[in-house]
Amino acid sequence: DQQVKQNSPSLSVQEGRISILNCDYTNSMFDYFLWYKKYPAEGPTFLISISSIKDKNEDGRFTVFLNKSAKHLSLHIVPSQPGDSAVYFCAASEGNTGKLIFGQGTTLQVKP
Amino acid sequence: DAGVIQSPRHEVTEMGQEVTLRCKPISGHNSLFWYRQTMMRGLELLIYFNNNVPIDDSGMPEDRFSAKMPNASFSTLKIQPSEPRDSAVYFCASSRVGLNQPQHFGDGTRLSIL
Numbered sequence: 001d002q003q004v005k006q007n008s009p010s011l012s013v014q015e016g017r018i019s020i021l022n023c024d025y026t027n028s029m030f031d032y033f034l035w036y037k038k039y040p041a042e043g044p045t046f047l048i049s050i051s052s053i054k055d056k057n058e059d060g061r062f063t064v065f066l067n068k069s070a071k072h073l074s075l076h077i078v079p080s081q082p083g084d085s086a087v088y089f090c091a092a093s094e095g096n097t098g099k100l101i102f103g104q105g106t107t108l109q110v111k112p
Numbered sequence: 113d114a115g116v117i118q119s120p121r122h123e124v125t126e127m128g129q130e131v132t133l134r135c136k137p138i139s140g141h142n143s144l145f146w147y148r149q150t151m152m153r154g155l156e157l158l159i160y161f162n163n164n165v166p167i168d169d170s171g172m173p174e175d176r177f178s179a180k181m182p183n184a185s186f187s188t189l190k191i192q193p194s195e196p197r198d199s200a201v202y203f204c205a206s207s208r209v210g211l212n213q214p215q216h217f218g219d220g221t222r223l224s225i226l
Contacts, residue, residue, distance in 0.1 A: 032211075032212045034214055034215075036217075041219070042219050042220075043116070043203055043205075043217030043218050043219045043220050044155075044203070044217045045217070046214045046215070046216060046217075049212065049214055051212050089155065096210070096211050097168070098143050098145070098160055098162070098167070098207065098209075098213075098215075099157055099160065099168060100145075100157065100215060101157075102154055102155040102156075103154075104154045105154065
């Protein structure tokens with residue numbers, strides 16, 4: 001029973017264009033959502049987060065959108081750069097538990 | 113600033129041996145998490161501590177797995193005896209205690225049990 005799902009295993013985008021990574025969740029009690037980026041042989045690196053009281057959070061080239069009614073969030077990267085090529089994980093947590101539930105990840109390739 | 117430090121980075125050992133993985137969290141972080149990543153199950157939480165106290169160990173797969181946090185700057189995850197199906201990448205993460213605190217990960221220990 002996967003509570004956090006990333007249905008696209010991979011995504012390929014041209015440099016300079018927008019990358020959109022999607023994530024769906026099933027648990028309506030989740031109230032904090034995060035995106036992590038992971039390079040091979042390294043740990044996940046925190047990118048950006050959003051709490052359920054917001055529907056958008058922006059940090060430089062990265063924007064996360066949250067649609068609570070659809071139980072859907074997305075990460076927009078614009079403009080995409082070759083260095084953005086990595087595996088992206090979305091994660092969710094409930095209340096103050098500190099427990100993160102991760103999606104399976106989406107591999108992003110940004111082509112020069 | 114030093115991030116989360118894990119050791120060893122790689123461990124290869126034979127089935128039945130005891131394995132100990134180590135983690136030093138970021139200074140000032142009072143929550144510590146142990147995760148396991150496999151192809152089949154992805155990233156899954158094993159156990160986490162707040163202020164050195166284990167809060168939830170429901171993700172620990174079997175009694176062969178145990179974790180300790182004797183002080184705020186050190187934690188261990190032990191597998192005894194180890195089995196080939198324990199082969200995975202084990203990550204440690206830390207965060208500040210409180211609402212909506214992002215977790216910061218170490219670079220993991222790649223464990224291979226032969």
